[in-house]
Amino acid sequence: xxxxxxxxxxxxxxxxxxxxxxxxxxxxxxxxxxxxxxxxxxxxxxxxxxxxxxxxxxxxxxxxxxxxxxxxxxxxxxxxxxxxxxxxxxxxxxxxxxxxxxxxxxxxxxxxxxxxxxxxxxxxxxxxxxxxxxxxxxxxxxxxxxxxxxxxxxxxxxxxxxxxxxxxxxxxxxxxxxxxxxxxxxxxxxxxxxxxxxxxxxxxxxxxxxxxxxxxxxxxxxxxxxxxxxxxxxxxxxxxxxxxxxxxxxxxxxxxxxxxxxxxxxxxxxxxxxxxxxxxxxxxxxxxxxxxxxxxxxxxxxxxxxxxxxxxxxxxxxxxxxxxxxxxxxxxxxxxxxxxxxxxx
Numbered sequence: 321x322x323x324x325x326x327x328x329x330x331x332x333x334x335x336x337x338x339x340x341x342x343x344x345x346x347x348x349x350x351x352x353x354x355x356x357x358x359x360x361x362x363x364x365x366x367x368x369x370x371x372x373x374x375x376x377x378x379x380x381x382x383x384x385x386x387x388x389x390x391x392x393x394x395x396x397x398x399x400x401x402x403x404x405x406x407x408x409x410x411x412x413x414x415x416x417x418x419x420x421x422x423x424x425x426x427x428x429x430x431x432x433x434x435x436x437x438x439x440x441x442x443x444x445x446x447x448x449x450x451x452x453x454x455x456x457x458x459x460x461x462x463x464x465x466x467x468x469x470x471x472x473x474x475x476x477x478x479x480x481x482x483x484x485x486x487x488x489x490x491x492x493x494x495x496x497x498x499x500x501x502x503x504x505x506x507x508x509x510x511x512x513x514x515x516x517x518x519x520x521x522x523x524x525x526x527x528x529x530x531x532x533x534x535x536x537x538x539x540x541x542x543x544x545x546x547x548x549x550x551x552x553x554x555x556x557x558x559x560x561x562x563x564x565x566x567x568x569x570x571x572x573x574x575x576x577x578x579x580x581x582x583x584x585x586x587x588x589x590x591x592x593x594x595x596x597x598x599x600x601x602x603x604x605x606x607x608x609x610x611x612x613x614x615x616x617x618x619x620x621x622x623x624x625x626x627x628x629x630x631x632x633x634x635x636x637x638x639x640x641x642x643x644x645x646x647x648x649x650x651x652x653x654x655x656x657x658x659x660x661x662x663x664x665x
Contacts, residue, residue, distance in 0.1 A: 332429040333417060333455075334649035335410070336466070337446070339395045340488025340511055340616060342375075343643060344413050345650030351643060353413055357395045357488075359405050363388050371405075374412040383531040397508040398435040398463075398490035399442045403449060411453035427456035431652055431659065433466045433645045435490045437506030443664070459663040461652065463487070463645050464494030464504055467614040469658075470648030471638035475499050476658075480602030481609070484591060484627075485645065486617030488512050491587050493594040495602055499661050503597050507590045511617040514539050514583050521579035523561070526569055530558035539620065542573040545584045546622030546629075577622075584623070588630045595631065610634030614644040 334345040337357070344353035355375030362370045372389065373381065381391040394405040414428065430450045434443065443460060450458045464485050465475070473481040476499045485492040488511040494504040515535040522528050530538075534556060542552040552573040560567045591611070595603065611633055613624060619642075624635040638644050652659040 331417060332431075332653045333414060334431040334433075334646065334653055335413070335450075336433045336463075336643075336646040336649060337395065337406075337410070338488055338645070339393070339398050339490070341642075342409065342413065343646035344417055345646050345653070346417050347650075347653045350650065351646050352417060354643075355413070357409065358382065358391055358393050359409050360385070360389060360391045361405065363390070369404075371408050371412070374409055379533075382533055396489060397512075398487060398506070398510075399438060400445045400449060403445055406445075407449040407452045410449050414453050414455070427454055429457045429459070429653070430455040431459045431461060431649045431663075433463045433649045434460050434664075435506050436462045436464055436492050436494060436501070436504040437490070438462075459652075459659055461649055461659070461663055462492075462494070462501065462504065463490075464492040465496060465501060465662050466648030466652075467492070467638070467644040468494070468496050468612070468648065469651050470640075470644035470646065471612050471614055473612060479609070480598065480605035482594070482598070482606045482611045484587075484611060484613050484615075484618065486510055486587060486613070486615040486620075486623070487645075488616065491590060491615075491617065493590050495594065495598050495606070497602055499658065502599065502602060503594055505590055505594055507586060509583055509586045509590075510615075511536075511539070514543065514580055514617065514620065517579055517583055518543070518576060521575075522556070522558070522571070525575075527561040528556070528558040528567065528569060529561055530556060534558065538571065538576060539580075542571065542576050543580060544573055544577045544621040545580065546625040547577065548573070548622060580620070584620075584626055587623075588627060591627060591631060595633075607633060610636050612636050612638055614638045614641045616642050 332347040336343040346352045356379040358378040360373040360378035394402040400406045447458045467485040481496045495502045518535040628635045
């Protein structure tokens with residue numbers, strides 16, 4: 321009876337705790353928060369820390385803070401790199417969601433999407449972060465499973481469903497059948513590595529130092545995984561490493577594609593490895609149904625064409641690639657039976 325009352329008055333929450341962005345799904349309302357996974361922290365004279373901003377406001381501070389303020393990205397490669405700051409970030413989002421909830425506050429049930437290659441230590445860190453942020457119960461669901469549910473794949477049927485989730489910190493590849501992961505692999509390659517590759521390329525070739533936000537804009541505006549007929553260029557501002565003076569240069573889409581080729585090859589390789597290790601009957605299903613792409617990194621121009629050419633299989637984008645994991649964990653808030661069958665210990 322108490323559990324039933326608690327369910328009525330608590331707003332259960334599902335979280336896609338991503339390296340680049342955190343999405344929060346509120347039961348009955350859908351996705352209510354979509355913010356960058358960045359926290360701005362101020363250090364006091366005695367070493368004490370205070371959270372100044374979380375999300376978009378904190379991201380705008382990246383690379384622009386004085387010595388006493390740090391803009392921290394607490395998630396690295398899909399897992400928690402800074403436990404305390406992650407706990408503060410989750411607490412901030414839970415409180416933000418609960419402001420619009422009922423007057424009687426109960427601790428919420430929280431479902432968190434995590435990478436398939438997560439270790440026991442990392443699992444414990446995620447659970448403890450959510451519990452310290454006020455969660456009543458914490459369930460962990462592997463991101464490729466959540467992404468498949470969010471993409472609307474028939475995961476409970478006796479058919480092979482293959483999904484590639486290219487996030488900020490990791491690329492997850494999984495083959496799912498009968499609500500279970502038959503094969504999964506996770507490689508720590510994603511949107512962040514693409515950004516870092518662009519930074520290193522420009523630094524090495526032009527002796528120009530640019531920041532993370534500039535690299536991300538270059539990737540979005542002129543980055544691609546496959547040759548196109550378009551001739552795109554972009555003015556890029558940074559600091560000349562030889563003179564120390566700010567300068568501007570013009571970059572083309574061809575050279576950015578060339579710089580990203582190794583990263584794209586790694587994504588192709590992990591996809592091919594998955595296909596080689598998939599049981600024959602499920603592989604036959606994948607030939608018919610194709611591979612579903614999800615995650616923000618999959619939106620790099622030409623990624624679907626590159627994978628189609630290298631694998632010879634149909635490549636289909638999920639309806640909402642950026643939100644698949646959040647929609648998947650959110651769908652499990654109202655389906656406890658499915659949640660308990662797919663949650664990891």
